[in-house]
Amino acid sequence: MNIILLTAEDLTGDTCAEIRDQRRCQHILSVHQAQVGERIRAGLLNGNMGSGIMTTLQPDLIIIEDLIFDEPPPPDLPLFLVMALPRPKMLKRVLQTVSTLGVKKLVLMNSYRVEKSYWQTPLLEPESIREHLILGLEQARDTQLPEVILEKRFKPFVEDRLPALIAQTRALVAHPYSETPCPTGLTEATSLAIGPEGGFIPWEIEQLEACGFEGVHLGKRIMRVETAVPFLLARLFH
Known part of the structure; x- marks a missing residue:
């Protein structure tokens, strides 16, 4: 604190x-x-x-x-973050991390590799989410509470709602098998999609690319989600 x-x-x-x-x-x-x-x-x-x-x-x-x-509080990170729902043990750390780093809008969505049981965790209750976001704010000396949206259906979300959310931003999806290295030192408004453990399946990558996302990679090493999140944000925004 x-x-x-x-x-x-x-x-x-x-x-x-x-x-x-x-x-x-x-x-x-x-x-x-x-x-x-x-x-x-x-x-x-x-x-x-x-x-x-x-x-x-x-x-x-x-x-x-x-x-x-x-x-005034520190400036927000110019990032809209979309993540496949992590496993509950990891979710607490991810919420605190994104709050500490200045993310102000986060979508937790379903994916093929997200186990159905993850959606039943009490950690997704509004009070629990708020608690872990506040812990992140206290760590960072920030006061602005992030917004967290839950999307339990991948296809309707990506097809119907996501295009409007990423409009006027540079949209990137972290995918280890893409050909483009992750950019660095961005200052523009950015949207970033991060998959579950094991990554998005090919069909999901196709849907995200059709929505306007560009695939980027972090090299040959495969990281846990809790490691990839701060690594990506630090690389993107120095």
Whole structure:
């Protein structure tokens, strides 16, 4: 937690907030080791960043006063990310990673190699998704919550809705058997599709290319999704 992220529900006035949930209280006390009177970095979810003064530090209640939100959050990554739904154990890490790196719109979609049981995980409940996105924001000192969309049917999504979502962007699909190396140092608005473990099947690649995606590769090494995501984003946007 490199920034204490506050919500509108935490605010008790224009310049005062109360934190009562165990996770944040414990982190502030044990990791930050905050002291009464100390000014700490804080941010308002979907708002600005700033700071406030610790006035009460208890295991179940932390009060921050003299809050000032006068700094804009870091700039968003100019990326629309489309991913085949990862296995649940990996999903938590992926959500935190994309949130930390500044992705603000993410679609998790079905694919032939996505097991049906993945869609039953409680990690896809809105509150669980929000929790892991917030952990990523706290790590990055960001306040802007990403949007996550679930698409359980590949063909209708790619044919009917995806073309409008990638309009006016450079659309790339990461595929190890494509002929084009992944570009670097992009500044333009970009859409990126990443497949499941084992990659998209050939028919899915054909559908994505028909939608406007260009296949790119990262070399001969095959990576896990959790490795490929930060590698691709770092390569694309330096």
